[in-house]
Amino acid sequence: MAAARRLKRVAVSQPGFLTLKPSLDPSDLVSGRRKRVNKNKKKNWNKHSDINDVEEFLEDVRHQERTTGGLLSEKSDDSLFFLDVGQPKKAEQKAEESVEGKKRKGKASRPLRIDLILQHDSLVPPAKDVLSYQQPNAKKLRRIAQKAEQLAAKGVVPRRQRQLLNRRPVDRTAKKSATEANNNPDREYYDMWGQESKESADPWYLQQTGKRQVKRPEKLNEKPSVLPAVEVIAPGGSYNPDFLSHQALLQEAHDVEVKKQKQEEKLERQLAFNKEDKATEETVLREQVEGLVEEENEDEEAAADDEEEDVAVGAIALSEKKTERQRKRERAEKIKEQQRLADRKQTDQQQQLFQLRSIKASIRQREQKTKSNQIKRKAKQEAQKSQPRRLGKLKFQPQDLEVQLSNELAGSLRRLKPEGSILKDRFKSLQKRNLIEPRDRAKFKRRLKVKYVEKRAFKEIT
């Protein structure tokens, strides 16, 4: 019996179970016996009083409002009922026609299902959000606006606006000039040295924000070489030179060339190997039979080794201990020697008194020598100033002299063939004046090996 009852309870508690009696609550059914509680406490009112009927009623009202827009009981009968007279025939026919004739139009006029789903289906209008209609600080703002109106009527301009008015107009051209490249052919110049630079802002501010120009040290304005910027070619370099000056220039170029050749020859000489060191048939043969034939030599070598060993042993054995007497004698000799040297020194010094003249002469001589050395050194330093310094890995290589041989000289300006490149000349001049260091062109280094593969199409042809 009890088992059958439990089964029933389980079935009732399942969702989707329809009760026979609408008033009957499944919970009532479950709790078979009513619980007894005191109702003198507010807590128990809430907990144990049955408010389902009220809630059901309210739910029903809400449902009616949602679906019909008000209580059904308050609606007029006309709005609730209509007289069913069957379907009108004509309308049906028309509808068919329209379907046949304007199929597309009908389809287009019908709203999409997705729109229908998204439509607001309740007839109760959504509640208004009060906050959205309210303005924060409305009162204050209103007051401010009123005050501003009053001031405007009086003709007083507020501070904010005054500041805006006072501000200098923005320089539109400033931006344009900022983006202008440095080598723009139409760029503008101004009088740079005319007016003294005006320090517009506070010097302290400029210094602290790092906007002030740092003063250039005077020493940087010195030139690193005393050579002139443009060295004019010797008179022999004229396009129509005087005979002798041309010869002089040729001689100079010739000397340079000879010097170069000599250096080259020297290098070759140094690198050349001795002709006697060349491999002959005999030496080749000897090399090939090395270690196979020679036996007599080994014995000799071994003998030599023995001798050497004897000598070495003897050297070690020689160092013997000195006797006491020997030590004493040595010490005495040493002291005696020292005494002798001291005496000698003293006599020498005494003798120097009589050599004063010659000493003076020698001092004068030495002074003269130092003076001449000083002069020489100074002259050398002066000469060094015009010399290119060693500023990097490479030494400065002077340019080849530009020279035209006597038969290359053009008789007229029209037939003149320019010699040498001025670009190179300028570049070398910069190097010579120590403005830039002599440098090789950076060699291109390939990081990965190149792999050559013949394409198949190409292979077929060849």
Next chain:
Amino acid sequence: MGGLQKKKFERGAATNYITRNRARKKLMLSLPDFRRLCILKGIYPHEPKHKKKVNKGSTAPRTFYLMKDIRFLLHEPIVGKFREYKIFVRKLKKAYGKTEWSTVERLRENKPTYKLDHIIKERYPSFIDALRDIDDALCMCFLFSTFARTGKCHVQTIQLCRRLTVEWMNYVIASRSLRKVFISIKGIYYQAEVMGQLITWLVPYQFSHDHPTDVDYRVMATFTEFYTTLLGFVNFRLYHSLNLLYPPKVCRAPKLIPGLQSILLFLIEQKLSALSASLARVVSSAEEEEAELDQFPEDMEKMEAREKEQKQQEAQRKMFQGLKFFLNREVPRESLAFVIRCFGGEVSWDKSICIGSTYDVTDETITHHIVDRPNIDKQYINRYYIQPQWVYDCVNAKILLPVEDYFIGVTLPPHLSPFVEEKEGDYVPPEKLKIMALQRGENPGVNEEEEEDEEEEEDDNADEEEDDEEEEEEEAEEKNLKEMEDQRSQGKSLQVKVTPGKVKVENPARLEQEEKAEEKRLAIMMMKKKEKYLYDKIMFGKKRKVREANKLAAKRKAHDDAEKAKKKKARK
């Protein structure tokens, strides 16, 4: 033994220098950027006295900079710009890689740029400083302006260089400050005197470029970038010192029509570069105020000398005034137009060569027609047909040389370098001696030779002519000898006659000279042994120089004789 142990390379020379790589790292720049920065700021590498000390014991060759210089570089605002540019390039590369063209365009629009104005001001605090360093700038700009637009450097740079050089040449014309010209096998050297500074520059011949591979174009471009800015500011200042408008305008500028403005501007630029028109001035009255020399009361003689010099210079500046030149099409137009205009001449050329020709070949008032070909078909009778070297030689000689040596087809006299200053006792080539004689205003010996030349040209029958000439020469010599003898005999007049006693006119100048010579002799006698030795040495050196010069002269004479003989043989 107290205190800490001294470590090596923590004081002294090692701390005063910094290697290039360390400096680069300190500035956080790449090597090309670092190099560019150093060039722009004028900071150059330095060779230390004791390399081993500086290089921390190693003797490997390295590039060193002074530590203080690098510290100075740290304050440069351009360093920031370089970094910005690096980022810009990176962004641009990325955008290209992603083919985002709109981004590329936007980035391009906002390309970071920098100005060098503040560096110029910093490196050249006064205008004269800038002017002293303008030689390099001029050379570089003239060089770059002749480059072909082949991508070796930026086209805009070439254009800017061209503009600046044209402006400079126009200034030199307007101020008449050119002094020397030398046509060498390399290029043309000019020297001008601007505000008391001698400025030399070298202009390459047109179309003479082969691009050498061992030149670092990036370095050269950086130098040029700096120098264009410098030259622009210097030009501005120079133009304003002459009351000229800057940017320069031609006097008779056509009226501007709004639609064609850009074309007209281009035309004006072309006209400027033609160098044939004078420039517009700020004050329209074009009267030149002659700068009056300030009168100093102290030294009258010096004053007079100076005034004389001034006058001479003034005359020299107007050397070509009133002469009308016409350039044939084979001569270097720009150089000649520049030189002629610098000395007040008028110049024109064929219309088809260049814009800005002012008159035609047929103009009857042309005085000199410059030709560089062996002969010309149609010759006008009232003008000289001369070779271009005449113009340059005139400039160097500071006078108008006789035109006869420079006619068409004549073998030209050598073009001497005006940059050689002969000292006393040096060898002076005979051509120069001739010019110097002309400058002094005497031309007896020269005339004869010229006449010879003329005669040679006129007559085809050379043999007889030359024989005649030789005879003439001999005759002339004989005549001279006779005259001298006569004079001598007159001096030694041995006629026995009593004449009223004449007061012996004592030549005060000669007396003075004698006195001086006597004094000198005495002074030499009174010299100490040491001084005497030195004096003898100096005199010996002088004598040696003279001897050498004589030797050279003899050599030259021998050469000339040989040439003459050869010529004769060839003719026979």
